[in-house]
Amino acid sequence: MPHHLPQLAPRTARLLPWIVAIAFFMQTLDGTILNTALPAMARDLAEDPLRMQSVVIAYMLTVALLIPASGWIADRFGTRRIFFGAILLFSLGSLFCALSTSLAQLVASRVVQGLGGALMMPVGRLVVLRAYPRSELVRIMGFVTVPGLLGPLIGPTLGGWLVEYASWHWIFLINLPVGLLGCLAAQTLMPNLRGPERKPFDGLGFLLFGAAMVLITIALEGLGELHLPHLRVLLLLFAGLACLAAYWLRAGQVETPLFAPSLFRTRTFAVGILGNLFARLGSGALPFLVPLLLQVALGYSPAEAGMSMIPLALAAMFVKSQAGRLIERLGYRRVLTGNTLALGFGLASLALAGPDYPYGLLLIQLALLGGVNSLQFTAMNTVTLIDLDDRAASSGNSLLSVVAQLSMSLGVACAAALLGGFSASIAAGTDSVLGAFRATFLCVGGLTLLAAAIFLQLDRSAGRQPRKTGAPPGD
Numbered sequence: 040m041p042h043h044l045p046q047l048a049p050r051t052a053r054l055l056p057w058i059v060a061i062a063f064f065m066q067t068l069d070g071t072i073l074n075t076a077l078p079a080m081a082r083d084l085a086e087d088p089l090r091m092q093s094v095v096i097a098y099m100l101t102v103a104l105l106i107p108a109s110g111w112i113a114d115r116f117g118t119r120r121i122f123f124g125a126i127l128l129f130s131l132g133s134l135f136c137a138l139s140t141s142l143a144q145l146v147a148s149r150v151v152q153g154l155g156g157a158l159m160m161p162v163g164r165l166v167v168l169r170a171y172p173r174s175e176l177v178r179i180m181g182f183v184t185v186p187g188l189l190g191p192l193i194g195p196t197l198g199g200w201l202v203e204y205a206s207w208h209w210i211f212l213i214n215l216p217v218g219l220l221g222c223l224a225a226q227t228l229m230p231n232l233r234g235p236e237r238k239p240f241d242g243l244g245f246l247l248f249g250a251a252m253v254l255i256t257i258a259l260e261g262l263g264e265l266h267l268p269h270l271r272v273l274l275l276l277f278a279g280l281a282c283l284a285a286y287w288l289r290a291g292q293v294e295t296p297l298f299a300p301s302l303f304r305t306r307t308f309a310v311g312i313l314g315n316l317f318a319r320l321g322s323g324a325l326p327f328l329v330p331l332l333l334q335v336a337l338g339y340s341p342a343e344a345g346m347s348m349i350p351l352a353l354a355a356m357f358v359k360s361q362a363g364r365l366i367e368r369l370g371y372r373r374v375l376t377g378n379t380l381a382l383g384f385g386l387a388s389l390a391l392a393g394p395d396y397p398y399g400l401l402l403i404q405l406a407l408l409g410g411v412n413s414l415q416f417t418a419m420n421t422v423t424l425i426d427l428d429d430r431a432a433s434s435g436n437s438l439l440s441v442v443a444q445l446s447m448s449l450g451v452a453c454a455a456a457l458l459g460g461f462s463a464s465i466a467a468g469t470d471s472v473l474g475a476f477r478a479t480f481l482c483v484g485g486l487t488l489l490a491a492a493i494f495l496q497l498d499r500s501a502g503r504q505p506r507k508t509g510a511p512p513g514d
Contacts, residue, residue, distance in 0.1 A: 067190025101153025110433030114234030129155030130218025254279030311423025323450020387484025
């Protein structure tokens, strides 16, 4: 039975996407701003810089573990209370990080931050999904997604500047005024939506799924930043997949699983989830590889590399404003298939960059990639959720958040492993640093191209059915 849309006041309907967008920006900025500061933090805390990776991984594991429960928590306690609590926890965690005087304190503070981060985005997106008609979803999802694209681009440069001209503590302290603003806005403007019915929590399912996410995340990080032996990575990956298999076999037998296998009967959801998993390999690798290419292979300073990313961010913002019209005219199938091919070719084309490559042409390439990436996020997220009914919305939305988190990690881990592998031949004198980057971009571009075959499985009419759940809010 369709659940009627809540009637939002015009002011709330107008400002709500801003609150969700700011929360998303806080989260993605924090994730990338930290990497630049790790050596300075290690010096200050008298630690080995190579041990500092635990600061990043503590946060990622907390998020991976808690996201699966976010839908049930929001349904049980209401979106306003949970969204407010998520921003508060994230801000408190940031304050504790800034006050930390040892690595152990910093890691514990990052866990507190992760508790907030795991709830912030899934609950924010759930509110958008429940509060607006499906016809508005593309426009609003596009608006909410763009800050998520900007965070990884601004983060490394801002982190470098703060460490150089202030201290690493400011990386966390800048979250406090934004968090305070977010808390006030959530308390006054966020509707307190709950699920249509109260369901018991699937505790065993949560443990199995959470264990799978944590083991797979450590395995992916082990390929990239942790540099674990390959045998250990394989063991972790198999253990994670075994937990995942046990979860899905059990989920078909219990009445209220965390994520019901029946979600995948909605074709747009099934294609969207699988497409998200594979297409984000390229999207996840992009903010990691491009600043490295510019600084390590082409010799740009951190500030120059940061400035070179501006066209990418501006193009992302422009395309987001046009995404709704484009999808309406061409349909999800055409947009996603064509755009995934464009993303793959765009990533592969960065293999052309070199010392004599025209700088203007590189900026045009980066701008085109920014636009394509922005359209990809908006269309993928929207097509995944657009045909779910209200009962399935929170569960489907949580699963989308899990897949997004996992595939971005996979993108970075995959790019880092490829770059490491190709760089290994440099020692033998058979290659150059630039050659390793070129081979990596060609591989990542090729992998992204393959994801277009997934989006070809969408029906031509996908996502175009009107939602029969009340009038648009605030009209």
